[in-house]
Amino acid sequence: MRERVAALLARSRDRSTTLTDLDDAELSTQHSPLMSPLVWDLAHIGSQEELWLVRDVGGREPLRPEIDGLYDAFQHSRSSRVGLPLLGPAEARQYVGEVREKALDALHRSPLRGRPLEHEGFAFGMIVQHEQQHDETMLATHQLRSGGPVLDAPAPGRPAAPVDPAAQVLVPAGPFEVGTSAEPWALDNERPAHTVDLPAFRIDAYPVTNGRYREFVEAGGYDDPRFWTEAGWAHRVAEGLTAPRFWSRDAGGAWWRRRFGVLERVPMDEPVVHVSFHEARAFATWAGRRLPTEAEWEKAARFDPATGRSRRFPWGDDEPTAAHANLGQRHLQPAPVGAYPAGASVLGVHQLLGDVWEWCDSGWHPYPGFRMFPYPEYSEVFFGGDYTVLRGGSFGTDPAAIRATFRNWDHPVRRQIFAGFRLAADAHPGHDH
Numbered sequence: 001m002r003e004r005v006a007a008l009l010a011r012s013r014d015r016s017t018t019l020t021d022l023d024d025a026e027l028s029t030q031h032s033p034l035m036s037p038l039v040w041d042l043a044h045i046g047s048q049e050e051l052w053l054v055r056d057v058g059g060r061e062p063l064r065p066e067i068d069g070l071y072d073a074f075q076h077s078r079s080s081r082v083g084l085p086l087l088g089p090a091e092a093r094q095y096v097g098e099v100r101e102k103a104l105d106a107l108h109r110s111p112l113r114g115r116p117l118e119h120e121g122f123a124f125g126m127i128v129q130h131e132q133q134h135d136e137t138m139l140a141t142h143q144l145r146s147g148g149p150v151l152d153a154p155a156p157g158r159p160a161a162p163v164d165p166a167a168q169v170l171v172p173a174g175p176f177e178v179g180t181s182a183e184p185w186a187l188d189n190e191r192p193a194h195t196v197d198l199p200a201f202r203i204d205a206y207p208v209t210n211g212r213y214r215e216f217v218e219a220g221g222y223d224d225p226r227f228w229t230e231a232g233w234a235h236r237v238a239e240g241l242t243a244p245r246f247w248s249r250d251a252g253g254a255w256w257r258r259r260f261g262v263l264e265r266v267p268m269d270e271p272v273v274h275v276s277f278h279e280a281r282a283f284a285t286w287a288g289r290r291l292p293t294e295a296e297w298e299k300a301a302r303f304d305p306a307t308g309r310s311r312r313f314p315w316g317d318d319e320p321t322a323a324h325a326n327l328g329q330r331h332l333q334p335a336p337v338g339a340y341p342a343g344a345s346v347l348g349v350h351q352l353l354g355d356v357w358e359w360c361d362s363g364w365h366p367y368p369g370f371r372m373f374p375y376p377e378y379s380e381v382f383f384g385g386d387y388t389v390l391r392g393g394s395f396g397t398d399p400a401a402i403r404a405t406f407r408n409w410d411h412p413v414r415r416q417i418f419a420g421f422r423l424a425a426d427a428h429p430g431h432d433h
Contacts, residue, residue, distance in 0.1 A: 191369075201296055214266070244257075271351070297360050326355045364383055
């Protein structure tokens with residue numbers, strides 16, 4: 001376990017280094033009021049690692065107690081952080097390096113059992129996931145920055161055979177187990193495992209593609225309030241939304257997108273990305289469908305009808321590989337639908353993990369029997385707020401930071417995140433088409 005933890009910590013830091021391999025001005029600039037300067041994220045990663053692994057697990061004296069408040073996400077909004085007396089890029093790099101040295105010493109000394117924080121390396125797993133989550137946030141900041149490309153990655157593979165992007169799968173009625181009580185690094189909001197009984201429903205075999213979404217745009221979906229909720233329509237009008245974020249249309253009617261500094265034609269067979277919950281729900285209404293609930297999404301991803309068991313991942317219990325899903329920033333875009341047949345669930349639902357986070361029609365609430373651990377600011381303080389659940393991770397989510405039980409949440413207006421969606425429908429005859 002020590003070797004595995006050390007390797008995951010190193011992988012996270014390699015990614016953080018790649019994302020912050022910019023000149024000082026780029027690192028210290030606020031590229032969008034929605035996001036922190038990249039140099040804040042870098043030092044915040046070190047601050048959290050120091051708090052949990054150096055001070056708590058390691059029992060060491062604080063390195064830089066005077067900066068704790070600067071990197072407390074609850075003390076300062078993202079838009080205000082650029083004005084704080086932050087560590088400069090060189091100082092931030094030195095700080096995270098010193099913290100890591102002491103964290104690895106704590107890893108060497110920890111029994112990795114006993115108290116809950118250290119049992120099976122939980123604190124180390126939490127910090128790996130925390131850094132990877134901030135790496136995905138920094139990747140979103142890169143998408144928002146102006147100027148030419150500074151990141152590079154190969155394009156994802158293509159499916160071996162054509163697929164029907166509108167295909168649906170029937171998920172049978174009955175009980176199944178949601179959440180987990182056994183996954184050692186699962187976070188508090190994924191716990192405890194509990195039974196949910198759902199009626200039968202249909203769910204898209206693939207996320208909604210750019211091509212399907214373009215039909216909604218070109219049919220006037222953004223101009224017709226009938227398809228939108230009251231809150232969604234108010235937001236669409238206030239923000240002047242006319243298409244997914246980063247899309248534009250040329251004089252000849254062709255659609256283009258800006259992706260990490262590159263302007264390119266919108267690939268119609270990729271999952272749509274950078275749409276808000278309001279846009280996803282409006283599309284679903286226009287299409288005569290709905291979005292899946294969070295429980296429906298998880299059942300489609302985990303339920304094995306042959307055994308009645310809930311799997312760790314759609315394909316089974318084995319950790320994700322490059323054949324299963326588009327994860328880990330190996331590519332800088334979603335893969336075409338149908339590109340990962342090895343990652344399909346036993347029911348035949350594809351690309352549930354990776355590519356794009358998927359909006360679910362569920363608010364952010366604790367599971368029955370929820371117990372906060374190890375701090376309320378990870379999940380508890382957000383419950384019941386203006387948040388909508390997202391599931392499944394994106395191309396920017398690391399395999400260490402995603403499971404079929406993993407729960408994410410954000411405001412329903414958010415579009416800078418790597419979010420898309422798939423559709424669902426009731427299985428009764430009135431909707432069975």
